[in-house]
Amino acid sequence: MIVLFFVWQKVVCGIAGIAAKLVNGAGNLGRVRRMISQITHRGPDDEGYFFDSGICLGHARLSIIDLDSGHQPIANEDKSILVVFNGEIFNYIELRSDLIRAGHHFSSLSDTEVIVHLYEDYGDDFVHYLNGQFSIALWDKNKQKLLLVRDRVGIVPLFYTHVDNNLIFASEIKAILPALHSSPSINIHALDQIMTFWSSVGQETIFEEIYEVEPGKMVVFQDGKIAHSQYWEWEFTDAHYDEADHDLAEQLEDLLDDAIRLRLRSDVPVGAYLSGGLDSSVLTSLAHRHKKDNLRTFSIGFDDKSFDESSYQKEMIKYLGSEHSHLSCSYQDISSNFLQSIWNIEAPILRTAPVPMGLLSGMVRKQGYKVVLTGEGADEVFGGYDIFKETKIRQFWAKNPDSSFRAVLLKRLYPYLNISQPQALVYLKNFFGAGLDDPNSPFFSHIPRWLTTAKTKAFFSEDINAQLSKSAIDSISERFSPAMSNMDAFQKAQFIESRMLMPGYLLSSQGDRMLMKNSVEGRFPFLDHRIIEFANGIHPTKKMKVINEKYLLKFAMRKRVPEKIINRFKQPYRAPDIPAFFREDGESDVTELLGTDYIKKYGFFDDKKVSRLIEKIRRGRATSYKDNMALVGILSTQAVNHLFVDKQVTGNQMLDINEGISYGC
Structure with a gap:
């Protein structure tokens, strides 16, 4: 029996499911419902479920394309292939036209439906045809096979675990926890990696036996076995080594322009983040050409002027004439939102920089926007x-x-x-x-x-x-x-x-998690795989001429962006760390997790060394990068353990992050 139904309620997207060989999926429906209930922030517009022999799928939707009929799970004509999907397929219009010419019939106008029909024609190779950012769970009923697929560079998250012959997966780890028999354990080796590289490596996560589908990879679950394959890798060639700067610049502008054009496809308004740096300035300038109405831009600044870039933001706003909203972030804003941010991030962090990005997406959502363009990836590419x-x-x-x-x-x-x-x-x-x-x-x-x-x-x-x-x-x-x-x-x-750093931290802790906590989708034109592959064929001296960074991008955009922006020193995005928690007007309540009792209880850190660090901070002598990273790293690790391990959120328990510590947040 196949059952496919939707729950129409005010509940971006989040996916979850359980695959189990020869098990009726109906028996897992309650668990999958509880899993989806943990990630409704990713999909507040509606929910959908499917169950059949061997599978149960769930989906929480943020409506962006085909608002009326793009509900999931979505199936092919004979219901033998089903998909739940988080993300966007930006070239879906072109793919849809090709598939219709090939004889396929569509029941919706959504981008999701192209996936099932591509799979019918190309099998596991369907993913090569997608230009997008995505995590996909595809069920092949006839083969009793589940595919978990993540986009090429790791924009959209996807996690899984293998327990009692069940493959349990979800967009976020917190959605996996209700399906487990016990609370998770901290992965000490992943913690070691985070405290070295800022993120865990490969498929490892901060929790033991809970894994991440890696960027550019596919996980196949069939006959109770798990197999991994890599369909895309970050490779360098010499394809464009002999081409002149002007020719390369022209190709780059065409590619960027098309990547932005595709990412402006939406049935809801699309805005843009504007930091005042080169990358966001390039995006907003090119996007401005495609918008029939005035481009809406958003930025963040800090009360602490040593972190503020507002002057450059104002320069670009004046140049574009965009309608703009600016959020100023204080020390208290960071400390009071820290614990909630860790709940969304689900991993320790070493700087507070993600927290203000979550506040920025909150402002975006309050002003009626679900989608923003953002400039991440340009520095890597x-x-x-x-x-x-x-x-x-x-x-x-x-x-x-x-x-x-x-x-x-x-x-x-x-x-x-x-x-x-x-x-x-x-x-x-x-x-x-x-x-x-x-x-x-x-x-x-x-x-x-x-x-x-x-x-x-x-x-x-x-x-x-x-x-x-x-x-x-x-x-x-x-x-x-x-x-x-x-x-x-x-x-x-x-x-x-x-x-490592880009998918593990920038696109995750500071990217997807801080956007989706407020049901906002970020789109990343610089990470269009066509742009990456083009740039990876350019000689390194065209990317950095002596020590002039992003030379080719600047050369290509010299007539699109003010000279002041082109020639400014690059300043990385930073946010206050220690001052956010130890302020002149008092210490943040969240620092209770740094107390000797909590440090000893959780056992990750030496209580005497932590006490000496706190005393050093209180005396105003902790000013180094090492001190700042140590404080945030220790505090966030304590918070992860408190929220996901100490509270033992399993089965049908719901996470209340305010419970168990004597402060509110």
Whole structure:
């Protein structure tokens, strides 16, 4: 028996389900309902469920395309193939036309339906035809096969676990927990990775035996067995090495323009984030050409002016003439929303930067917008980060390690930081000199950052240290080294950023989770796979000319963006850390989790070392990056354990994040 039904209620999208060999899916309907109830923030517009022998699927929908009939799960003509889907297929109009010509019949106008018909024609290879951001669960009834597929670069999340011969999956980990028999355990090795790389690596998550479908990968569950395959990888070629700058710039503008055109497809209004940097300025400028009405833009700033970029935002607003809304974020805004943000992120973090992004998406939603364009990905694709500049200078320095002049070049990279003191050169040599003796290492570019971040692990308890048999850096060598063997130093740095930090933190903790907490979808034109593949065929010197980052992008956009924006020093997005929790007007209540009782109870950190850090902060002496990362890392780890482990949210229990600590949030 096949049962397909929808619940019409005011309940972006979230998916969940359970596959079990030879089990009637109806028996899992109650569990899947509870799973979906944990992620209604991803889909507040309606719910849909399907169950049959071996499968039960659930979906929570945010209506963006085909508002009236695009409900899920969605099936092919004979109901033998069903899909629940989170994300967008931006080229669905073109795909739909091709499929209709091939004889397929459609029951809706939604982008989701092209997936089932593509699968009918191409099987597992259907994913190669998609231009989009997505997590897909596809059930093939005849083969009793479940496919879990994630987009190429990791914009949309998807998690799973294998318990009692059941494959349980969902858009967020919190939706998996009600289907488990007990509360999860913290994955100590993933914690070690987060405290080194800012994110866990590969399929690992902060919870033991709960896994992430990796970007560009497909997980197949059939006959009780799990198989993995990779359908796309971040690869570099020499396809465009011999082309002139003008020709490359023209191709790039055409690709960007088309990527933005596709991402403006929506049956609801589309706005744009405007940070004041090059990337968001390029997007808003090109998007402005496609909008019939005035482009709506949104930005965030800080009461603490050392983090604020409002002057550049105003420059671009004036240039575009856009209707704009600005949110100013205070220390208290960050601390009072921290715990809720960790509930959404579901992992420890080392900086508070995601929290203001969640506040920004809240403002967007309150003003009636469900979709925004955003500029993430440009730095990874076109070589914009300071770490790429550092790599070039450190490679130059490594040829003559005793040179003081070569080390001083690094001071030019950070005009917005106070490194003019006499001890600055000593600091630069100590920090950037790490790993200088091995310039051919695949991780040469990132060793200084990783070693500095890893100092947060000095706060680990003896018990945690005893469980860690080898360093996090050693643990990833086998995983990434072979793929990087034919890359130059610049490409290696790009690869690491694109395969680790971008999907693990920027697109997740700071991206999807902070957007979807307020039912807002972010769209990322720079991460259109056509743009990535084009850029990966460009010589590194066209991405960074000497130390002029994103050279080709600037060259292509020089007539589209004000000169002041083109020529400004790149300043990374940052937010206040320690000052948000330890303010002049008092300490945040959330710091109760740093108290000796909680530290000892959870056992991850040494209570005496944490107490000394807190005392250092209270005396105003904790100002280093290491101190800031340690404070946020410890606090967020404590929060993850409190929310997802200590509270033991299982079965039909619902998560109330205010329960169990003596403060509200």
